[in-house]
Amino acid sequence: xxxxxxxxxxxxxxxxxxxxxxxxxxxxxxxxxxxxxxxxxxxxxxxxxxxxxxxxxxxxxxxxxxxxxxxxxxxxxxxxxxxxxxxxxxxxxxxxxxxxxxxxxxxxxxxxxxxxxxxxxxxxxxxxxxxxxxxxxxxxxxxxxxxxxxxxxxxxxxxxxxxxxxxxxxxxxxxxxxxxxxxxxxxxxxxxxxxxxxxxxxxx
Amino acid sequence: xxxxxxxxxxxxxxxxxxxxxxxxxxxxxxxxxxxxxxxxxxxxxxxxxxxxxxxxxxxxxxxxxxxxxxxxxxxxxxxxxxxxxxxxxxxxxxxxxxxxxxxxxxxxxxxxxxxxxxxxxxxxxxxxxxxxxxxxxxxxxxxxxxxxxxxxxxxxxxxxxxxxxxxxxxxxxxxxxxxxxxxxxxxxxxxxxxxxxxxxxxxx
Numbered sequence: 001x002x003x004x005x006x007x008x009x010x011x012x013x014x015x016x017x018x019x020x021x022x023x024x025x026x027x028x029x030x031x032x033x034x035x036x037x038x039x040x041x042x043x044x045x046x047x048x049x050x051x052x053x054x055x056x057x058x059x060x061x062x063x064x065x066x067x068x069x070x071x072x073x074x075x076x077x078x079x080x081x082x083x084x085x086x087x088x089x090x091x092x093x094x095x096x097x098x099x100x101x102x103x104x105x106x107x108x109x110x111x112x113x114x115x116x117x118x119x120x121x122x123x124x125x126x127x128x129x130x131x132x133x134x135x136x137x138x139x140x141x142x143x144x145x146x147x148x149x150x151x152x153x154x155x156x157x158x159x160x161x162x163x164x165x166x167x168x169x170x171x172x173x174x175x176x177x178x179x180x181x182x183x184x185x186x187x188x189x190x191x192x193x194x195x196x197x198x199x200x201x202x203x204x
Numbered sequence: 205x206x207x208x209x210x211x212x213x214x215x216x217x218x219x220x221x222x223x224x225x226x227x228x229x230x231x232x233x234x235x236x237x238x239x240x241x242x243x244x245x246x247x248x249x250x251x252x253x254x255x256x257x258x259x260x261x262x263x264x265x266x267x268x269x270x271x272x273x274x275x276x277x278x279x280x281x282x283x284x285x286x287x288x289x290x291x292x293x294x295x296x297x298x299x300x301x302x303x304x305x306x307x308x309x310x311x312x313x314x315x316x317x318x319x320x321x322x323x324x325x326x327x328x329x330x331x332x333x334x335x336x337x338x339x340x341x342x343x344x345x346x347x348x349x350x351x352x353x354x355x356x357x358x359x360x361x362x363x364x365x366x367x368x369x370x371x372x373x374x375x376x377x378x379x380x381x382x383x384x385x386x387x388x389x390x391x392x393x394x395x396x397x398x399x400x401x402x403x404x405x406x407x408x
Contacts, residue, residue, distance in 0.1 A: 122394065124401065157401070165389070166397040178392055185369070185389035188382055190326065193370040197328065197361070 006093040007186055008115065010101045010108045011179075013123030014153030016134040018169045022123060023102050025176045033183070036089050036101045039065070042080035055085060072114070073107035083107070098183060105159045112162075119186050121179060122163035126170050128154070210297040211390055212319065214305045214312045215383075217327030218357030220338040222373045226327060227306050229380045237387070240293050240305045243269070246284035259289060276318070277311035287311075302387060309363045316366075323390050325383060326367035330374050332358070 013019040027035055039055040041062050050056045057065070062081045065071050074083030084101055092099045101111070111118050125131040131153055135146045160166045165182050169175045186192070217223040231239055243259040245266050254260045261269070266285045269275050278287030288305055296303045305315070315322050329335040335357055339350045364370045369386050373379045390396070 121392075160401055161394050161398055163394050165392040166394045166401065167392050168397075168400070178388070181385045181388035182392060184382070184385035188325075188369045188371050188386060190365050190367050190370045193372075194365055196372070197364055197370065 004096050005192070006095065006097040006099060007183070007192075008089065008093055008099050008101070008111075008118040009179075009183060009186075010103060010111055010118055010120045011123060012103060012105050012108045012120070012156070012159075012163070013169070014125065014131060014156045015149050016131045016138075016153065017123045017125040018134070018172065018175075019102060019123045021172050022169060022175050022179070023100060025172050026100070026179060029176065030180070032097060034092050034097050034099050036084055036092075036099050038082055038103070039071070039085050040080055040082045042078075042082075057081075072101075073103065073110040075104060075106050077104075084111075105156050109159070109162060117192075119165070119182070120163040121165045121167065121182060122160040123175065124157065124160060124166060124168045125153075126168055208300050209396070210299065210301040210303060211387070211396075212293065212297055212303050212305065212315075212322040213383075213387060213390075214307060214315055214322055214324045215327060216307060216309050216312045216324070216360070216363075216367070217373070218329065218335060218360045219353050220335045220342075220357065221327045221329040222338070222376065222379075223306060223327045225376050226373060226379050226383070227304060229376055230304070230383055233380065234384070237302050237304060238296050240288055240296075240303050242286055242307070243275070243289050244284055244286045246282075246286075261285075276305075277307065277314035279308060279310050281308075288315075309360050313363070313366060321396075323369070323386070324367040325369045325371065325386060326364040327379065328361065328364060328370060328372045329357075330372055 011019055011023060023035065027033060037051065037055060039057050039062065041057055041059050044050065044054070044056050048054065059081070062083065065083070065085065066074060070086055071083040072086045072089060074081055076082070084103065084107065089099050089101070108120055112120055125134065128150070132146070132150055135141065135149055167175055167178045215223055215227060227239065231237060241255065241259060243261050243266065245261055245263050248254065248258070248260050252258065263285070266287065269287070269289065270278060274290055275287040276290045276293060278285055280286070288307065288311065293303050293305070312324055316324055329338065332354070336350070336354055339345065339353055345353070371379055371382045
């Protein structure tokens with residue numbers, strides 16, 4: 001017997017920690033988990049579809065959303081806004097689905113502040129060497145960019161302790177199992193079970 | 205990659221909620237989980253073995269343990285002491301084993317106060333009617349005793365919200381799975397992962 005309200009899980013981790021693969025596998029294995037789609041003001045890249053990869057908004061539309069408290073969190077990065085539209089996430093949770101947000105540390109901590117009920121999970125690479133190797137193996141960036149990313153990663157890792165949980169991504173399948181355990185366990189936190197306890201025993 | 209320190213899990217629930225069966229099944233399925241053996245000053249019943257069902261102590265031995273902070277928690281009940289010897293539990297945790305304590309609400313809350321790191325799980329029956337039916341089906345007690353137990357159970361259930369987790373024991377196997385998820389997830393709480401995070405990144 002479980003809580004009927006879906007929960008909000010926020011996943012972060014430094015670039016190269018493998019969180020994209022972990023999230024994809026988690027969604028493959030659990031069709032009742034939903035991935036929130038971010039909104040952005042940056043232009044779509046080749047092949048990116050509105051409402052699938054991102055909601056592509058104009059700067060005015062985005063600022064209107066911020067002004068009317070329509071974003072769960074937002075940040076600007078390289079001159080563009082990125083954020084999480086609130087209504088879609090909240091409707092999903094209300095309908096009993098768990099929602100995953102894959103966002104940056106800054107946005108995650110904004111959400112924890114506004115919604116202490118959200119569950120924050122930080123994904124670590126097995127080591128900084130491994131992180132560096134993974135970024136180099138991508139062959140998409142020059143060493144200067146990689147070094148910048150590594151510096152940013154080290155900075156981000158310092159925030160792991162502000163997250164509720166920290167998992168080390170040694171192998172994708174193990175990490176997915178660990179996150180599944182966390183998602184299952186969180187449903188049984190007493191604070192979330194209170195309405196159910198009342199239901200069970202109030203009319204007796 | 206997990207924390208190497210074993211964790212302390214405290215299970216409570218009203219008489220008739222089925223926690224005995226749940227704990228037995230949990231231990232059957234997980235040979236790396238240990239059940240703490242309580243100490244008591246009551247006399248052994250037929251078939252009870254010292255160091256297996258209980259540690260049977262004299263009143264003087266028990267009070268000596270209390271005086272030297274040798275008990276994690278203790279209570280007296282029907283004129284006898286009951287308690288959890290500290291050293292055995294702590295040594296087990298230090299060696300990386302998870303330890304389960306199956307104890308009363310009063311003792312559980314004592315432990316949470318002294319060891320905030322302990323994880324408290326409350327086991328609820330599906331309903332008070334079901335609890336009543338289970339107690340009656342045991343055929344071991346008269347209705348007056350059963351009614352007293354039910355009154356005590358209702359009182360105990362009010363403490364569920366002070367526990368970290370609450371599970372409803374609809375079916376034993378489901379409940380065991382839920383507790384396994386909780387035990388797995390708790391290993392990844394960021395506060396417990398800190399030493400590991402430091403290990404991973406301190407020498408880089």
